[in-house]
Amino acid sequence: MDKEISAIQAKYEAQKIAFAPLIFQAVMALKKLGVLELMGRHYEGISIAEIIRQTGISRYGAGVLLEAVAGAGVVRYLDEHTVQLTKTGFMLHADRMTEVNLNFVNDVCYEGAKSLTGSIQSGKPVGLKKLGNWSTVYEGLSQLPDNVKESWFAFDHFYSDNAFPVALEIVFQEKPASIFDIGGNSGEWSFACCDYDGDVQLTILDLPGQLALAKRNAEARGLLPRIDFYPIDLLDERQRIPAGADAIWMSQFLDCFSEQEIRAILANVARASTPNTSIYILEPFIDNQTFEAASFCLTGTSLYFTCIANGNSKMYTLQTMTKLVQESGLTVVEVFPNIGTSYHSILKCKKS
Missing domain, CATH: 1.10.10.10 (Winged helix-like DNA-binding domain superfamily/Winged helix DNA-binding domain)
Incomplete structure (x- = not known):
């Protein structure tokens, strides 16, 4: 330029x-x-x-x-x-996307962004202290002030929810009887699965605070008989993902971790899988966006991860994520790029 x-x-x-x-x-x-x-x-x-x-x-x-x-x-x-x-x-x-981004930056990121230099130097989300006393934002999601929480979830759901209609068709091609929703947050994907298929059983795996929120939401929808809740801290490598799922789903989850942490999480997923288990990774990748504005937003979101969320993760390229999958005992068997009207791609993986 x-x-x-x-x-x-x-x-x-x-x-x-x-x-x-x-x-x-x-x-x-x-x-x-x-x-x-x-x-x-x-x-x-x-x-x-x-x-x-x-x-x-x-x-x-x-x-x-x-x-x-x-x-x-x-x-x-x-x-x-x-x-x-x-x-x-x-x-x-x-414009709804612009509104979501404005509110997210203003309510979640703005005050903490001044600590970006310290976050780069320390590898920790120094700006998070403006919101609360947690190691990562995920530990405190359920405790955030209402306006901050609303902006955080609106940002999270806006980008993933548009992908769900096509994603459901992809996942249910194999008619899974049970799905693990890893990092399920408020439960939106699990609820969408229950609406899509009347028989499928879901298990949401997440931190206890997030599970409490997902459970309240499931109860309000009358879905408790069909959804189980499994507390797990996937940064603790001693905690293992249970076996038994036909499909494992991770939506905008792996971008919340560093490359080293992603390898460990995917290795945990691989141990819980059989050769018949289908693993689906839904992510917006920087390098395969249709519009320049989308790539710009993703690189900006990486700075949120640096100074607010956890200090060490980012939005990844498709090439990097594929490499991490392969290094973790899994194989990418199919790529569904830019599904529906969303900014997301799905990597379908199998145990190597």
């Missing part, structure tokens, strides 16, 4: 990065104050006086916010007194 732009343009791009945290918060303020929503209803343009009248913010407040985000391409001035959302502004107002 540097060869394609002038030094003056490069300097401008650098200033965008320098002021990015303030511009981000200006956008969040415009959303919270109802300005973007109001402008979205007046896509042809709206007077600043009308914005002030309908939202109750001061002339000063409207001025500094709108001027700042105009420089970032969020709004444009039609004249001195009238503003209009750009296409970028409309995405910030109405």
Whole structure:
């Protein structure tokens, strides 16, 4: 890119990065104050006086916010007194993926991101202390403040849930009678399986705090007779995954661990498997996305893992994950790339 732009343009791009945290918060303020929503209803343009009248913010407040985000391409001035959302502004107002990402960064990542340098140096999620006193975010998910928890799960579910309809068809081609849902979080995949097949039995394997949440959700859906709950800390190599599943499912799970930890977890999976067990890994891989924005979001998500989640994991490439599978006593027998309308691929694996 540097060869394609002038030094003056490069300097401008650098200033965008320098002021990015303030511009981000200006956008969040415009959303919270109802300005973007109001402008979205007046896509042809709206007077600043009308914005002030309908939202109750001061002339000063409207001025500094709108001027700042105009420089970032969020709004444009039609004249001195009238503003209009750009296409970028409309995405910030109405696009669900953008909303999920904004809330996740603001509520989960923002305060802790200043500790990124310390996290890189220590290999620990130093920024997590802004949310609570845990070693990893997963230990404290059930204890997060409601707004943080809501943003975390919305982010997690938005990207995985869109993959579920096609994923269910893939997994149930072999008509499994029992499925292990490893790292099942709130239980969404297990519930989807129960809805898809009236006979399948599920076991959710996760940390105790997460299992408590999944169990409450299962009880609310009347699914306790069909779902078992198996507490396990997969970072403790002494704890073994039980045998007996026809299929083992891991959805956006392995990206929560370092390469060394992934090898150990997959080796644990291999020990629990027979040659007939099908193992499915659902992940959004950096290197096989259709859209540039998706790859950009994934590399940004890696920084969340560094400073908030655990300090040592990231979003992986398909090539890296395939190598880790092969090094763990498993073989990738089929790849289902970019399934449905999601950003995910499925690796179907068997015991080597």
